[in-house]
Amino acid sequence: MSNAPLARLVEQGAALLLESSDSARLDAQVLLCHVLGKELSYLHTWPEKIIADEVFVHFIRLLERRQNGEPVAYITGIKEFWSLPLKVSPATLIPRPDTEVLVEQVLACHQQNKLNCLDLGTGTGAIALALASEQPGWQLDAVDFNIDAVALARENARQLKLERVKIYQSDWFKQVAKDKKFEVIVSNPPYIDGGDKHLSEGDVRFEPETALVAAENGLADIITIATGAKDYLADGGSLYFEHGFEQGLAVRKILTGLGYTDAKTTKDFAGNDRITQANWIINKLKN
CATH class of the missing domain: 1.10.8.10 (Ubiquitin-associated (UBA) domain)
Known part of the structure; x- marks a missing residue:
């Protein structure tokens, strides 16, 4: 051979x-x-x-x-996302094509030249860097609780010459400036239930469990983020989640129950529920 x-x-x-x-x-x-x-x-x-x-x-x-x-991306150390070559490591999830649907939705719904956007649980920086590559006038913050992921995302930003993206360590909103408001908040949080059989199959066996698994049937972090985001969204701002293919209805109910409006779910490339978004209207609470 x-x-x-x-x-x-x-x-x-x-x-x-x-x-x-x-x-x-x-x-x-x-x-x-x-x-x-x-x-x-x-x-x-x-x-x-x-x-x-x-x-x-x-x-x-x-x-x-x-x-x-072992996933090919971990072996080579590189995974392409949104036509951007991203460095990956076992400290982060491997960016997946379905997450590009989230990027597409944000870009389609927010075409202004300037806005503030926060990416929660950025991992490799995939979502924030993809958005930055398309919208040079946007100010993007990207956070992760894992300091190794933060270092990797910063390296990707340097390699791609997208260093205007502000990448820092934070457990969700804890280190985000209290007075900062965002027109867009996005997150691909852990959303798999700890008992899910898929955790013992395929590439996910090698990925960090903390980036995959959440309590309350995989919805705990989504609830935490949706609750906290209300203090950080500008009036009329939008919140976007990637989630499991069977969680669309549950996520819409969570958002609606917290006072968000216009909750809707978008399907991924395989036709499964994957991205749910909703708006936060402050003024309606005063009427």
Whole structure:
């Protein structure tokens, strides 16, 4: 196998991953390109190229890690989100395509050139940095309670030249300035129930449980954030959550029960409930 051309290495690597991955061929391609330091197009341009023995050994080691279930993003240290290459680590969740639906919703609903936005539980910084890349006039704060995640998000901001995003450590709102108001607050908080069987399957086995699991059937952090956000939202401001595919109704009820208006849920790319948003109208409480 070490003397095989790149095209053969991809096929043989994919065969090794068939039982451990739903995207075996793509995983093999990404891992091979990672050890080569090349883009995916390189494999199509040079399918007959033979790699050095030490590169082959490195490739095999990465395939073995993937066979054991370790996510490709943790192996390579990089995950693309909103066309931005983000550094990832086991300190953070791996950014997922469905979270791009949240970014799309915010951008579609808020087209003003200037506003204040807060990203709670930023992890890699994916949501805040995606928004910053599209709206250079927005002021974005991004917080996480995990100091390692904060360091990683700051590094991503530096790499992407989006350092105007203010990234700092905070347990939800605790370190956010008391007098600050935001037109938009977004969060992809922990929303999985601790007894969910999916926690022992696939990539999530390697991701930090504190970023995945919440009490009260996965709704505890959503309740905490929705309650606290009322003190930080500007009049008419909007709150956005990513949540589990069966939680749309529950999240709308939480928001409506707390006095939010116009709660609605948007589906992800697979057609499942994924993003719920609502507005906070201060003046209506005075009428």
